[in-house]
Amino acid sequence: MMMRRWALSLFLLATVLWLPAAAVSGAQTLNDPAVLKSFQEAKTKWQAGVNAWNRDLFKEARDLFLGCLMRTKPENVYLEYYVALADLQLASYAIATEDMAECERAALEGQQYLEKAMALDPGFAEAEAVYGYLIGLQLAVHPEQAMILGLKSRQHLERALAAEPDNPRIQFLKGFYQLYVPEAFGGGPDSALPFFEKAIALFEKENIIDPLKPSWGKDTALTNAALIYKEKKNEAKAIELLKKALAANPDYGQAKSELAALEKKAPL
Amino acid sequence: MSRANFFFLFFISLIGGLHAQEAAWIEGRIFDKETKDPLPAYVLTEDGRGSSADANGRFKLAVPLRPSGKVKISIWLIGYKKKDIEAEIGKSLEIGLELEPLPAREIMVTADSIVSDEKSRKTVTLNKMEVYTIPGAAADPLYASHVLPGVNSPPDASSLLIRGGAPDEVAYLFDGIEIRHPFLSEALHESYFSIFDNQIVENFSVATSGFHPKYGDALSGVMDISAKDLVTKSEGGLGLSIMGLNSYAGFPIRGVGSFVGSYNRGYSDLLTKLNSRGGEHEFRTEQIFGKFHVRIDKSNQLRVYGLYDGYRYAEGSSFSVASKNSLGALSWTSSLAKNIAATLTASATRYDMTFDQPESIRVESRDDVLQSRLDAVWDLDRHFLEFGADIQSRRLETELDGSSTNEYRTRATRSGFYVNDKFRLSDRLYVNLGCRAQALSLLDRGWSFDPRASAAFLLTQRDILRLSAGWYHQFGDYFVLARNRDLRPKSAVHIALSYDRITEAMDLRATLYDKEYRRLFLDGADETVGNGGTGYARGAEFFVKKKDKKYEILFVYNFLHSKRKENDVPVLAPSPWEIAHSVTGIFTWKLKRGSLGIRYSTASGRPFTPLLEREWDSLSQGYLPVWGAPFSDRYPAYQRMDLNGSLQFDMFKRMVIFFFGITNVLNNGNISRYEYGNDFSGRKDQQSIFGRSLFVGLYVPFF
Numbered sequence: 029m030m031m032r033r034w035a036l037s038l039f040l041l042a043t044v045l046w047l048p049a050a051a052v053s054g055a056q057t058l059n060d061p062a063v064l065k066s067f068q069e070a071k072t073k074w075q076a077g078v079n080a081w082n083r084d085l086f087k088e089a090r091d092l093f094l095g096c097l098m099r100t101k102p103e104n105v106y107l108e109y110y111v112a113l114a115d116l117q118l119a120s121y122a123i124a125t126e127d128m129a130e131c132e133r134a135a136l137e138g139q140q141y142l143e144k145a146m147a148l149d150p151g152f153a154e155a156e157a158v159y160g161y162l163i164g165l166q167l168a169v170h171p172e173q174a175m176i177l178g179l180k181s182r183q184h185l186e187r188a189l190a191a192e193p194d195n196p197r198i199q200f201l202k203g204f205y206q207l208y209v210p211e212a213f214g215g216g217p218d219s220a221l222p223f224f225e226k227a228i229a230l231f232e233k234e235n236i237i238d239p240l241k242p243s244w245g246k247d248t249a250l251t252n253a254a255l256i257y258k259e260k261k262n263e264a265k266a267i268e269l270l271k272k273a274l275a276a277n278p279d280y281g282q283a284k285s286e287l288a289a290l291e292k293k294a295p296l
Numbered sequence: 297m298s299r300a301n302f303f304f305l306f307f308i309s310l311i312g313g314l315h316a317q318e319a320a321w322i323e324g325r326i327f328d329k330e331t332k333d334p335l336p337a338y339v340l341t342e343d344g345r346g347s348s349a350d351a352n353g354r355f356k357l358a359v360p361l362r363p364s365g366k367v368k369i370s371i372w373l374i375g376y377k378k379k380d381i382e383a384e385i386g387k388s389l390e391i392g393l394e395l396e397p398l399p400a401r402e403i404m405v406t407a408d409s410i411v412s413d414e415k416s417r418k419t420v421t422l423n424k425m426e427v428y429t430i431p432g433a434a435a436d437p438l439y440a441s442h443v444l445p446g447v448n449s450p451p452d453a454s455s456l457l458i459r460g461g462a463p464d465e466v467a468y469l470f471d472g473i474e475i476r477h478p479f480l481s482e483a484l485h486e487s488y489f490s491i492f493d494n495q496i497v498e499n500f501s502v503a504t505s506g507f508h509p510k511y512g513d514a515l516s517g518v519m520d521i522s523a524k525d526l527v528t529k530s531e532g533g534l535g536l537s538i539m540g541l542n543s544y545a546g547f548p549i550r551g552v553g554s555f556v557g558s559y560n561r562g563y564s565d566l567l568t569k570l571n572s573r574g575g576e577h578e579f580r581t582e583q584i585f586g587k588f589h590v591r592i593d594k595s596n597q598l599r600v601y602g603l604y605d606g607y608r609y610a611e612g613s614s615f616s617v618a619s620k621n622s623l624g625a626l627s628w629t630s631s632l633a634k635n636i637a638a639t640l641t642a643s644a645t646r647y648d649m650t651f652d653q654p655e656s657i658r659v660e661s662r663d664d665v666l667q668s669r670l671d672a673v674w675d676l677d678r679h680f681l682e683f684g685a686d687i688q689s690r691r692l693e694t695e696l697d698g699s700s701t702n703e704y705r706t707r708a709t710r711s712g713f714y715v716n717d718k719f720r721l722s723d724r725l726y727v728n729l730g731c732r733a734q735a736l737s738l739l740d741r742g743w744s745f746d747p748r749a750s751a752a753f754l755l756t757q758r759d760i761l762r763l764s765a766g767w768y769h770q771f772g773d774y775f776v777l778a779r780n781r782d783l784r785p786k787s788a789v790h791i792a793l794s795y796d797r798i799t800e801a802m803d804l805r806a807t808l809y810d811k812e813y814r815r816l817f818l819d820g821a822d823e824t825v826g827n828g829g830t831g832y833a834r835g836a837e838f839f840v841k842k843k844d845k846k847y848e849i850l851f852v853y854n855f856l857h858s859k860r861k862e863n864d865v866p867v868l869a870p871s872p873w874e875i876a877h878s879v880t881g882i883f884t885w886k887l888k889r890g891s892l893g894i895r896y897s898t899a900s901g902r903p904f905t906p907l908l909e910r911e912w913d914s915l916s917q918g919y920l921p922v923w924g925a926p927f928s929d930r931y932p933a934y935q936r937m938d939l940n941g942s943l944q945f946d947m948f949k950r951m952v953i954f955f956f957g958i959t960n961v962l963n964n965g966n967i968s969r970y971e972y973g974n975d976f977s978g979r980k981d982q983q984s985i986f987g988r989s990l991f992v993g994l995y996v997p998f999f
Contacts, residue, residue, distance in 0.1 A: 062344055087348070094338040095346035098372055133336065133351070140374045150634070170845075175425055186529045190548070211949055214998075 058100060058240060067096045067107070068239065074114060078248070079279040083121045090114035106240045108145040109155050112138035113242075116158060119165045132169045135162045153191040154242055157198040160184030164205050181205065196230035197242060199223050200249040207252070217256045224253035228269075231276075247277035254286065263290055323356040324389025325349075326371060330756050335393055337373035359385060395757060397723040400680040405718055405728040405752045406506035406764055422841075427494050429884055430850075431895035432938030432959055437500050437521060438478070438490040443882065445805050445839035446504030446517075448854050448875045450899045450934045452968065452984045454479050455487045457873050458504050459811055460833025460858035461516025461788075463487070465770060469511070469520045471601065472639065472671065473625055474688065476663055477647040478519075480581055480607045482619060488985070489581075491605040491621055495533065495544035496558050496585055498524045505792040505809055506750040506764025509714035509732035510671060510684060515770040515788045516811070523587055523601075527554040530998070537955075537993025538566040540581070545998075549588075553597070557586040578616075582606040595631035601643075615653040622646050638672040661694040678720050682730075685713035692774055706778045708738040710771065716748075724754040734769065738777045741784050744769040762794040776817055776825055784827050787814045803841040810834045816862040831860030831871065850882040869926040870903040890943035890953075897938075901931030904969070910976040919975045931969070936986070937961045953995040963988040 058064045070092030077085030090111060097107040115138030122131035142159040145152055164181035167174060185205055188198045203223025209215020231246040250273035257266040267290050273283040326337045326349045334353025340346040341359050349355040359367045365385050372378040376393040383389055422440065427433060433440040438454045441447055448457045455463035468478040470492065479487035492500075500521040503511070511518040527546035535542035540562035548554045564579030583605050590598040603623040610616035625643035632638060647663040669686035689709045696702035716730030732746040750764035769785040777783055792809040816829025835856040842849045856878075858871035878899035885892045906929040910919040940957035966984040973980070 066344060091338065091346055091348050094348065094372075095340050095344060098338065098340050098346070098370060098378070099344065130351070137336075137374060144374070176423060182529070210951075 058096070058104070060099065063096050063099050066092050070096065070110065071239070074110070074117070075244070075277075076279075077117060078244075079277070079281050081121070081281060083118065083125075086114050086117045086121065090118065103144065103148060104240075105145040105149045105152055105155070106242070108141040108148075109152070109158065109242065112141040112145075112155070112158055112162065113244075114138075115141070116162055116165070119162065123165065123168045128169045131165065135165045135169075138162045151191070153188040154195055154197055156184050156191070157188035157195075157201045160186075160188065161201045161205060164208070178209070194230055196227040196234055196249065197245045199227035199230060200245050200252075203227060203249070204252065207256075217259055221253065221256050224249050224256070228253060228272075247273045247280045247283060250276065251280065251283045251286065254283075258286070258290065263293070266290060320359050320361040320385050321356055322359050322367060322369065322383045322385055322389065323354070324383075324391060326353045326355065326373075326391045326393060328376075328757075329392030329394050335373050335376070337371050337376065337391075337393060340370045340372070342368045361385065394723075397720055399675075399677045400718045400720050400726060401675055403718075403726045403752055403754075405726050405762070406503060406508065406750050424494075424497070424499065427497075429891050429893055429940070429942070430882060431893040431940040431957065432897070432936065434489065434957075435494045436490050437492055437494055437497055438519070441500075441502045441519065443850060443852055443880050444502050444504075445807060445837040445852055445854065446809075447502065448856055448873070448878055448899075450875065450878065450966075451880075451897055451936060451938075452934075452966065452986055453487055454490055456502070456517060456519065457875065458502075458517035459809055459835060460856050460871055460873055461811070462873050464772075465514060465516035465788075467511055467514035467518045469518065470603075470623075471522050471599075471625070471627065472641050472669060473623065473643045473645070474513075474665070474667060475621075475623070475645065476665055476690075477619075477621055477649075480605060480619075481609060481617065482649065491583065491603070492521055493542075493544075493558050493560060493583055493585060495542065496523050496556055496587070498522045505790045505811075506728070506748065506762075506766055507768075508682075509716050509730035509746060509748050510682065512686070512712045512714070512732055512734045512746075513710065513770050515768050515786060515813070523585070524556045525554075525587075525589055525599075527556055527589075533995055533997040535993055535995035538991060539563070539993070542995070553589040553591045555586065555588050557584075559584050578608070578610040580606075580608045597629045599625075599627040599629070601625040601627070613654065615651070617649070617651050619647065619649040635675040636672070638670065640668070640670050642668040658697050659694065662692070664691045665689070680718040681716070682718075683713075683715040685711070687711045690774065694775075704775060706738070706774045708736055708774055708777070710734065710736045726752045726754075728764075736771045736777070736785070738774060738781065739771070739783060739785070740781045744785050744787075758797055758799050760796040760798065762796065763792070765789070765791045772817060779823075780825050783817070783825065784815050786816050786827075786829075788812065789814070801843050803839070805837070805839045807837040809836075813860065813862075816860065818862060818866065819864045829860070829862040830868065831858065831862060833858035833871065833874075846886055848882075848884040848886065850880070850884075852878075852880050854878045865926040867926065870928070872903055872927055874903055876900045887943070889945065890941060892941040893939065895938045896935075898933060898935040900933050901967070903927035903930050905929070907970075907972060907976060907979070919977070921972070921976045931967050934966045935962075935964050936966065937964075950996055953997070955991075955993055955995065957991040959989045959991070960984075960986050961988060 058067055070089045073085050073092065074089035077089055093107055093110040093114060097104065097111060100107060115134040119131045119134035119138065122134060139159055139162050142155045145155045146159065160181045163177055163184065167177050170177060185202050189202055192198055200223070203220040206215045206223060207217060207220035227249040231249060236243040250269045254266040254269035254273065257269065267287065270283050270287040270290070273280055274287065326335045327333060328335055334351065336349050336351055336353065338346060338348050339355050339357055341357065343360060345357060345359065347355055347357045366382045367385060368380065369383050370378055370380050371391050371393065373393060375396055377396050379391065379393055381391070427437055427440040428435050430440050430443060432451050436454065438456065439451060441456060442449050442451050446459050448460065449455065456466045457463060458466055468475045478490050480489040480491055481487060500519060503518040507518045524546060527548055530547040532545035540560065542560045544558040546554065546556040560583040562579065562581035564577055586602045588600045592598055601623065605621040608616065608618040623643060623645045625641060627639060627641040629637060629639040645665045649661050651659040665688060667686065667688040669684060671684040672682065674681040687709065691707040692705065694704045712732060712734030714730060714732040716728065718726065718728045721727050728750045730748045733743050735743045746767045746769055748766035750762065753761045755761055768788045768790065771777060771785045789812045790809065792807060794805055794807040797804040811833040813831035815827040816831060817825050817827065818829040820826050833856060835854065837854050839852045856874055856876055858874040859868045860871040861868045880895065880897040882893060882895045905926050906924040908922045908924045910921055913920045938957065938959050939961055942953055942955040944951055944953050967981050968984050969982045971980045971982055
């Protein structure tokens with residue numbers, strides 16, 4: 029009897045206190061033409077930022093992605109992903125210019141957007157890969173936390189890889205992570221190369237039509253693989269890959285300059 | 297004005313207007329309303345123009361000129377509430393943003409201490425690496441827990457004394473399975489080292505008050521350990537030290553899941569020689585652990601575990617102790633919906649112990665436990681609901697001197713169920729309400745009910761006030777219960793108030809608590825036992841951990857006042873577990889490729905019952921002791937200093953870690969207890985087993 033009373037009061041308490049669960053996000057499309065236009069402009073700016081390695085373009089792209097995100101209801105996981113992707117570039121740029129405060133801000137903020145995206149769509153493996161990579165970037169700011177950040181970063185990248193092994197961008201991000209892990213920890217160019225090569229093979233098969241879905245990375249994967257071959261003194265292979273990178277993206281600055289340097293050194 | 301002039305002026309004014317529209321700006325500063333920290337938030341106008349503020353929170357944005365002189369803008373930063381305002385053009389704006397409240401699951405509402413590197417849970421933490429780097433912790437999660445607030449144990453014994461509670465008032469769980477004998481060595485007086493290998497531990501928590509209703513049959517605290525789970529890439533390590541061998545491996549199994557396992561073997565021979573210890577001591581340990589994680593499909597997962605721990609200690613031919621701990625378990629986790637998951641665990645554990653003192657006494661005991669539990673969670677963002685049930689069947693056997701006349705057996709089944717809702721009552725107030733019901737087949741008094749409630753109030757983003765109150769029941773020793781089926785479970789009511797300050801660089805906690813014991817077992821006349829015992833434990837704790845790039849400081853102080861009327865003590869006397877003051881300070885230097893740590897711990901001595909004199913008993917033709925008032929004297933204060941360090945270097949393209957530890961550097965002869973001879977003529981000081989000892993070893997991790 030006492031038991032029944034207890035269960036009933038708990039049920040009543042629960043009924044009074046619960047609020048309806050938040051609605052799960054709907055289909056991931058951009059219906060507002062103005063937002064879609066702004067999104068396309070953001071993507072163009074982001075790509076231009078990659079081509080010219082330009083911080084201001086990344087920042088402009090990020091602002092545009094953010095504007096799209098604020099104007100879109102329900103929340104769009106891809107827009108959250110793109111804001112974080114811009115943060116990834118801003119954090120990388122900040123490391124190159126030794127602006128560690130900006131690197132930390134961008135890496136942490138990018139992680140927050142991805143946490144939201146992953147909470148809305150737990151199957152969004154590519155978001156988890158970028159998330160893992162952003163944690164890895166924090167290593168530049170907190171080398172003393174190498175064990176913890178390195179482990180966390182790797183765990184997320186590995187989980188994304190296990191969930192979507194045929195996603196070229198996840199393979200590329202994993203390769204890029206491996207490239208900067210010290211050899212004593214199992215990283216280095218030799219361990220990164222198989223990931224880049226797998227990514228390149230997967231990019232060849234990839235055919236993304238939906239402008240909202242991520243489609244970046246082919247040019248950078250080819251260029252990074254080329255740089256490893258250059259290190260290995262296999263310049264012919266490096267040139268071949270750089271030419272493929274430029275075929276994929278004729279404006280990619282890094283591929284252009286690397287190819288020019290290699291061809292100058294060993295004219296074919 | 298001519299028509300032409302009019303059009304000219306109109307055109308000019310239009311251009312001027314356009315020009316004015318482009319030249320209109322809004323600008324200002326965005327900051328956190330509470331901390332006043334600048335925020336790089338994003339500002340969006342109603343026509344879709346936007347810009348992020350800079351690192352100082354400053355922004356400037358071109359806006360269309362409106363006749364009203366005002367423009368609607370939205371300001372947002374992830375983690376903060378979006379703010380819509382009507383801004384006056386030309387005026388400098390000061391915009392404060394409020395934090396978005398966290399989902400219920402992200403706040404630790406109870407006053408638990410967890411081991412995690414996730415600050416977002418807003419509680420006092422140790423991270424997993426600290427289990428290795430805390431001097432004197434022997435890389436053992438139980439020893440490392442001694443530095444958490446509310447744990448009063450001196451670092452000699454593994455067992456946790458939580459807020460004045462006896463060692464058996466703490467429940468130990470491993471992946472949800474209750475472990476009745478968590479120590480490698482379970483002696484009469486102290487227990488040393490845990491059976492949990494830190495190499496395979498994923499995380500653990502020590503709950504000192506307000507603990508979750510899923511934990512039952514514990515009066516003072518809970519230690520909950522979970523083993524590493526799904527491994528997506530091969531990893532492992534091999535270590536060799538003067539204490540023996542450590543090894544760990546984890547690897548994915550393509551298309552199936554993963555495996556995590558470890559094997560450790562310990563010998564004391566080298567340690568004894570290196571530290572010039574006299575006597576013939578023999579110390580052997582063996583640990584094997586394996587866990588298969590099988591992914592059935594995206595929403596169903598199966599785990600199969602096995603654990604074995606063997607231990608033997610002998611002092612020449614005078615005595616030996618041997619124990620074996622084994623566990624086999626099966627667990628099924630299913631995601632029933634996007635926000636609902638359930639885990640069903642079934643396990644069997646066996647503990648065998650033999651104590652042999654040739655020509656004097658031989659004790660053999662066995663503890664078999666079969667248990668099963670179902671735990672479910674339902675995440676509703678604002679509410680985090682947990683519920684479940686558990687059943688445990690236990691059989692205990694003890695045999696003295698290999699004689700069936702000295703054989704003791706008992707068996708009992710314990711069942712329980714619980715429900716708990718953690719929810720956000722307001723943006724800053726998080727509440728936990730739960731209840732547990734449990735019953736034991738040995739007793740006739742039915743079910744006991746434990747209502748538990750706690751609250752966490754976020755004073756600021758960094759300052760949290762916690763209050764917890766709860767009722768806890770524990771059945772106690774089954775052999776005692778078997779003597780009187782009318783006994784009721786022992787109970788305790790906890791009230792604790794804590795203040796936490798949690799920042800990136802610092803964890804701080806100050807706590808006041810009161811624990812009132814009721815229905816403790818009290819011996820009566822003619823070997824009867826009743827529920828007449830009472831007691832209390834009241835105290836205060838202070839914990840601070842300060843982190844910097846180059847160093848880390850940890851300081852903990854516990855004050856405790858506790859009295860108990862229990863067992864054969866018929867009056868309210870000082871509790872034998874009352875360590876009135878304990879202080880631990882740790883300083884760790886973070887070197888470029890390693891660390892160096894120093895720890896100092898001191899604690900007041902525990903109470904004991906003094907021997908006043910002896911008197912001749914003509915009937916037994918021997919001396920009998922005359923004891924003083926129960927627990928009216930105290931052992932000398934305890935103190936110990938430990939050092940440890942590690943250095944990483946590369947060898948054959950592999951990372952190698954060299955580590956060392958010096959336990960009890962000053963070789964303080966801490967007294968663990970007094971013993972008396974058969975005629976009570978003289979007192980013998982039993983010193984702690986932790987004299988000055990040096991440990992060195994190498995560990996090679998594989999990634």
